Amino acid sequence: MAERNSTAQGRIMGVDQFRLPAQRMMSQLAKARMTEQKIMMLVSAKPLSSRLAISKNEALCNAWMNKYPSMFLSMKNVEGMSIDDAYIYFRALAARLCSDHAYLIDSPRVAELEKSLLKSILEDNADTGAVSNLLLTLCRALHAHRGKPAILLIDEYDVPLARAER
Incomplete structure (x- = not known):
């Protein structure tokens, strides 16, 4: 019965609230890594014009x-x-x-x-x-x-x- 109630609450309130703390932490860590990678690409990227094949002409x-x-x-x-x-x-x-x-x-x-x-x-x-x-x-x-x-x-x-x- 308690399992049924938590499942119903999970649907109403959102499954994310019933994730294990370790799962939430791993998800947040993955998001942070992706954000860090995007920032590093932007900071270290060459200008677009130098990366295009036409720039060689x-x-x-x-x-x-x-x-x-x-x-x-x-x-x-x-x-x-x-x-x-x-x-x-x-x-x-x-x-x-x-x-x-x-x-x-x-x-x-x-x-x-x-x-x-x-x-x-x-x-x-x-x-x-x-x-x-x-x-x-x-x-x-x-x-x-x-x-x-x-x-x-x-x-x-x-x-x-x-x-x-x-």
């Missing part, structure tokens, strides 16, 4: 590397149960992207319209149109500021739609 790298302004946007964390929820996450992502490129607001080369749109997104009072055109606005501002077309890299662009459809 010096002529190509000299011709193209760091020649154009670029932005990276990952949509991996834009989630929600509906399009409206995903839009809220994207708005936060837009603000962070504008914050990363806030120097464009002070650039004498960037048009006042782009500056005002970037400011409105940073101040969280932008309308839907400004947020929808954020990437175009940032690309235009970067082009004006640097004098060269901007390269926009978007990772996991389909995640928000896939999650909203579920």
Whole structure:
């Protein structure tokens, strides 16, 4: 009978509470080792550009590397149960992207319209149109500021739609 109660409690309260102390300690030790390994990889790792095969082609790298302004946007964390929820996450992502490129607001080369749109997104009072055109606005501002077309890299662009459809 007591065994039945502890099993039922284990299901309700979580099996982890009924592990033996040695099992819990081993589990925590394994997690700590994994974290330590990840930190060591980050600290001692060479820059990604030096680990890529393309980096061996010096002529190509000299011709193209760091020649154009670029932005990276990952949509991996834009989630929600509906399009409206995903839009809220994207708005936060837009603000962070504008914050990363806030120097464009002070650039004498960037048009006042782009500056005002970037400011409105940073101040969280932008309308839907400004947020929808954020990437175009940032690309235009970067082009004006640097004098060269901007390269926009978007990772996991389909995640928000896939999650909203579920």
